[in-house]
Amino acid sequence: MFTGIITAVGRIAQVRDLGASSAHGKQLTVETPASYLDDVGLGDSIAINGACMTATAIDAGSGRFCIDISAESLARTAGLDRAGPVNLEKALRAQDRLGGHIVSGHVDGIGRVTHFAPVGESWDLRVLAPRELGKYLAYKGSITVNGVSLTVNQVHDLDAGCELRINLIPHTVQNTALHTLAAGSAVNLEVDLIARYVERMLSGAAGLGAGAGRR
Numbered sequence: 001m002f003t004g005i006i007t008a009v010g011r012i013a014q015v016r017d018l019g020a021s022s023a024h025g026k027q028l029t030v031e032t033p034a035s036y037l038d039d040v041g042l043g044d045s046i047a048i049n050g051a052c053m054t055a056t057a058i059d060a061g062s063g064r065f066c067i068d069i070s071a072e073s074l075a076r077t078a079g080l081d082r083a084g085p086v087n088l089e090k091a092l093r094a095q096d097r098l099g100g101h102i103v104s105g106h107v108d109g110i111g112r113v114t115h116f117a118p119v120g121e122s123w124d125l126r127v128l129a130p131r132e133l134g135k136y137l138a139y140k141g142s143i144t145v146n147g148v149s150l151t152v153n154q155v156h157d158l159d160a161g162c163e164l165r166i167n168l169i170p171h172t173v174q175n176t177a178l179h180t181l182a183a184g185s186a187v188n189l190e191v192d193l194i195a196r197y198v199e200r201m202l203s204g205a206a207g208l209g210a211g212a213g214r215r
Contacts, residue, residue: 004149052105100149
C-alpha cells in the first residue's frame with residue numbers, strides 16, 4: 001500500500017527487452033537520489049508513476065534498482081516504456097503517516113492531459129479520464145495522477161470521458177515529475193479505493209432490491 005506522497009523523483013535510465021516478441025515485457029533500470037535505496041531490500045515494492053513494482057536488483061551505492069514489467073502491465077500503464085523522470089514512493093509501513101490517501105498502486109486507467117498552465121502562483125491541471133472511471137470521481141474527492149495524491153476541484157462528464165480539474169501548488173510541481181506534463185501527455189490514474197468499495201456496495205444493494213421485487 002502507498003499514500004500518494006512522492007518520496008523522490010527518479011529517472012528511468014535504461015529500458016531492456018526481456019524477449020523478442022510483443023508478448024515479452026521489459027526490464028527497467030531506475031536511477032534514484034543518493035541514499036534513497038539504503039532501506040530498500042530485494043523484493044520490496046516501489047511505486048513508479050503510481051504503478052506498484054517489485055525491486056529485482058538493487059545497487060544502493062550507485063543509486064540504481066531494476067524492475068521487470070510484464071507486457072500486460074505495459075499495456076495498461078503510461079510512461080514506463082521509455083527513459084525519463086518518474087515519481088517514486090516506497091511502500092507504506094505500519095507506523096508511517098497517511099499524508100495523502102489510501103493508494104494500492106494498481107492503475108485503473110490511462111488519462112490524457114487536456115490543459116496544464118500556471119494560474120497565479122499555482123498550476124491548473126485538467127485530465128480527461130476514461131468514461132468508466134467517472135462514477136468514482138467527485139468534487140473534493142481524491143485521485144492519484146502518476147502516483148501523486150491530489151484533490152479533485154471540478155468534474156465534468158463529457159461525451160469523450162470525464163474531465164477532472166486539479167489545482168497544483170508550487171511545492172507539488174517542484175517536487176514531483178508532474179512539471180514535465182503538457183497537453184496530450186498520458187498519465188496513470190488510480191481512483192479512490194473507498195469510492196470503489198462504495199460503488200460496489202451500492203450496486204450490490206440495487207441488485208438485491210431488484211431481485212426481491214421479482215419474487
